[in-house]
Amino acid sequence: MGMNMAIDKDMEKLIIMGDLDLIIRQAQGEWETRDVKLIPYRKHVEDLSKRFKSVEFRYIPRFHNELADALTTLASMLPYPGNVHIDSLEIQIRERHGYCNTVEAEPNVQPWYHDIKRFLKTKEYPEQANGDQKRTIRRLANCFFLSGEVLYKRTLDLNLLRCVDAQEAGRIMHEVHAGVCGPHMNGYVLAKKIIRAGYYRMTMKKITSVLLENVISVRYTVT
Numbered sequence: 121m122g123m124n125m126a127i128d129k130d131m132e133k134l135i136i137m138g139d140l141d142l143i144i145r146q147a148q149g150e151w152e153t154r155d156v157k158l159i160p161y162r163k164h165v166e167d168l169s170k171r172f173k174s175v176e177f178r179y180i181p182r183f184h185n186e187l188a189d190a191l192t193t194l195a196s197m198l199p200y201p202g203n204v205h206i207d208s209l210e211i212q213i214r215e216r217h218g219y220c221n222t223v224e225a226e227p228n229v230q231p232w233y234h235d236i237k238r239f240l241k242t243k244e245y246p247e248q249a250n251g252d253q254k255r256t257i258r259r260l261a262n263c264f265f266l267s268g269e270v271l272y273k274r275t276l277d278l279n280l281l282r283c284v285d286a287q288e289a290g291r292i293m294h295e296v297h298a299g300v301c302g303p304h305m306n307g308y309v310l311a312k313k314i315i316r317a318g319y320y321r322m323t324m325k326k327i328t329s330v331l332l333e334n335v336i337s338v339r340y341t342v343t
Contacts, residue, residue, distance in 0.1 A: 123168045132173040137180045139189075144179040231285035232322055233264070233271050240266040273320040281320035289321045 126134050138144050145151040146162060153162045169175045235246055239261050245254050265272045265280060272280035284292065296314055311324045 123165070127168065127171055134172050134174070135176045135178060137178045139180050141179050144177050147177045231283075233283045233285075236261050236264055237266060237271045240264060240271070279318075281315060281318055283320050285321075289319075289324065292317075292319055 122136070123134070136147070142151070146153045146158075147165055153159055235249075235257055238244055239257050245257060249257070263274050264283070265274055271283040273283055275281060292314055293310070296317070297310060314324060
């Protein structure tokens, strides 16, 4: 898609940077493409390359490619506008990752699962809880399992996900998203990956839905 957009803008020289060494070397012609599913894509790239005066493919290690990672995520969220003109993007890089602005300390220093855990442990309700709130706690407690001091969330297939508070959720998101294995994914997919890893937080999907959007601030205008 990027090469097609460059052709539409009558660009003559192009530098393509990627963090997958295999793909870059195949595009450069250094390595042979053997996967029958990838051969048509390789041929398509070769055909598009002939429409430029020069095309250079550069490999960028993933841990040096945070900005491109964020832009890739942004591009996957926006449909290609076709003939609609888009002005240049004004990008401001934040001093810290988006999850630092999203994951805040739990109110009253208590984790979100405090009332559920206490009910499973002592069958007690919060002092100010009314009838509806007590019924809600009982209903939620049926989906959780307490093992010692560790609370787990039961899934539909009877697996157990360890419940985490805001501080631990921030650390987990950082470890999953950062580093050389940092993936190109949006917040929803990142939340699903964390859940598959065995962790659970009620607002995990909501938090990670804005994780990558907050990495950079982008302003654009469509005319």
